[in-house]
Amino acid sequence: MIPSLQDPRWKRAFSNVPAIQKCSLSTRMLFARIKVRLQLDTSDATLQRAISEVHDYFEKNYGAVKNELPLIFG
Amino acid sequence: MTETAQISMMTSEQVSSLIQAGQRVWVAGDEALLSTLPKGDWIGATTPYFMTEEGGAHTQQSLQVTILPKEVAKISARFYSAEELCGLAADYPANGFAYILIPAFSKAHSVFAQDCSNWPGVFDRPLIGWIAGVNVDQIGSATPKVFNGLTGESSAEKAVVMHVELVSELMAHANIINLFEPAAGDVLTFPAVGFDVTECFVNGEARNFSAYLTEHAYDTRLPLVADYMGAHVNVSVRSVDALAGKVSFYAPVFPGVEYKAAAPVADYATEFRNRLVDNHENPVFTCNCILNYLYAGLEGTKTGDWTGPITFGEIAYMLLNQTLVYLTFEKAS
Numbered sequence: 001m002i003p004s005l006q007d008p009r010w011k012r013a014f015s016n017v018p019a020i021q022k023c024s025l026s027t028r029m030l031f032a033r034i035k036v037r038l039q040l041d042t043s044d045a046t047l048q049r050a051i052s053e054v055h056d057y058f059e060k061n062y063g064a065v066k067n068e069l070p071l072i073f074g
Numbered sequence: 075m076t077e078t079a080q081i082s083m084m085t086s087e088q089v090s091s092l093i094q095a096g097q098r099v100w101v102a103g104d105e106a107l108l109s110t111l112p113k114g115d116w117i118g119a120t121t122p123y124f125m126t127e128e129g130g131a132h133t134q135q136s137l138q139v140t141i142l143p144k145e146v147a148k149i150s151a152r153f154y155s156a157e158e159l160c161g162l163a164a165d166y167p168a169n170g171f172a173y174i175l176i177p178a179f180s181k182a183h184s185v186f187a188q189d190c191s192n193w194p195g196v197f198d199r200p201l202i203g204w205i206a207g208v209n210v211d212q213i214g215s216a217t218p219k220v221f222n223g224l225t226g227e228s229s230a231e232k233a234v235v236m237h238v239e240l241v242s243e244l245m246a247h248a249n250i251i252n253l254f255e256p257a258a259g260d261v262l263t264f265p266a267v268g269f270d271v272t273e274c275f276v277n278g279e280a281r282n283f284s285a286y287l288t289e290h291a292y293d294t295r296l297p298l299v300a301d302y303m304g305a306h307v308n309v310s311v312r313s314v315d316a317l318a319g320k321v322s323f324y325a326p327v328f329p330g331v332e333y334k335a336a337a338p339v340a341d342y343a344t345e346f347r348n349r350l351v352d353n354h355e356n357p358v359f360t361c362n363c364i365l366n367y368l369y370a371g372l373e374g375t376k377t378g379d380w381t382g383p384i385t386f387g388e389i390a391y392m393l394l395n396q397t398l399v400y401l402t403f404e405k406a407s
Contacts, residue, residue, distance in 0.1 A: 017304075020303045020304075022304075025250065025390060026197040026200070029191065029197060029305060029392060032301075032302035036328065040330045053194075056195070057197055060198045063169075
């Protein structure tokens with residue numbers, strides 16, 4: 001189950017490195033690029049865009065990444 | 075999970091026969107040979123370097139072919155200009171992957187390298203491919219090209235992409251093998267995205283990067299390595315101009331990303347062979363880097379059973395250096 005856009009677990013997800021390291025190459029690269037973006041721009045708008053982007057990625061890739069969701073979000 | 079596509083060196087006549095028989099193929103080789111192929115379900119790009127069944131080979135007399143397996147349901151292919159590449163993901167198949175070929179030194183090459191990870195949806199399907207090259211002795215005089223066999227056209231400026239739809243029972247996966255690990259030592263960061271660098275930060279302190287490399291007698295055969303959540307992404311050094319104080323790379327560095335010098339690999343060919351022995355996957359396609367080929371002396375050396383073009387850059391979602399990229403098909407869960 002993909003957390004909703006308002007779910008507080010998203011904020012933690014971006015720094016959950018041990019979990020993301022167990023994920024597919026695409027998930028690792030996406031999270032790595034977003035982590036850098038969030039470091040360079042700490043605004044709430046950037047965080048919301050990042051959440052929306054990753055939410056969209058999980059939705060479009062659900063079949064491939066559904067096993068990664070419990071790792072990242074618990 | 076699927077029968078491995080046959081990959082082997084062939085004459086242009088043999089490849090033409092495959093295409094005329096309706097096979098869907100990816101082709102790598104010399105421009106003169108690629109130009110003789112008939113229209114059909116193929117795309118290709120230039121390189122004279124290959125990992126073959128017999129080992130590393132340098133030839134402009136034959137082509138390397140990947141025959142797409144029967145689990146491929148549908149294909150389409152088109153060119154993308156540098157300006158159009160950002161819309162690449164909009165054309166991704168519902169279940170499948172995209173295979174991208176980009177001419178080295180083109181605007182499409184630099185735009186892809188610097189911007190692709192910010193394009194909407196680019197990670198939504200496996201994106202693999204490579205940068206077309208030429209004989210290293212002919213860099214500057216020969217031009218890398220990509221071919222769209224569906225239209226019979228070639229380009230030195232645009233990327234060509236084949237979007238490949240798989241049967242619903244299978245899913246495609248892109249992965250990498252990178253022998254380089256970050257060494258202990260300085261953390262290097264860069265103030266801006268780019269292939270060319272003057273300034274860097276060494277553990278947060280501003281330095282001229284060329285002077286830093288010279289001071290440390292840096293072995294430029296070793297890439298810088300960034301840790302992308304456990305995926306090691308290399309950036310290889312192209313040249314160090316101590317007089318101009320400038321360092322050029324084969325892929326861009328990015329601000330905010332921490333890089334470290336790679337630890338030396340004692341014997342690349344042996345290490346690589348060991349990694350392939352440990353890897354029980356059955357790739358549909360692989361490609362490896364010209365720098366690994368040259369620095370490790372892979373010509374005539376067999377590193378395992380995986381074959382594929384030797385390239386001027388490898389693509390697994392992003393532009394990579396000194397890395398093997400491979401594609402597998404697995405049963406959809």
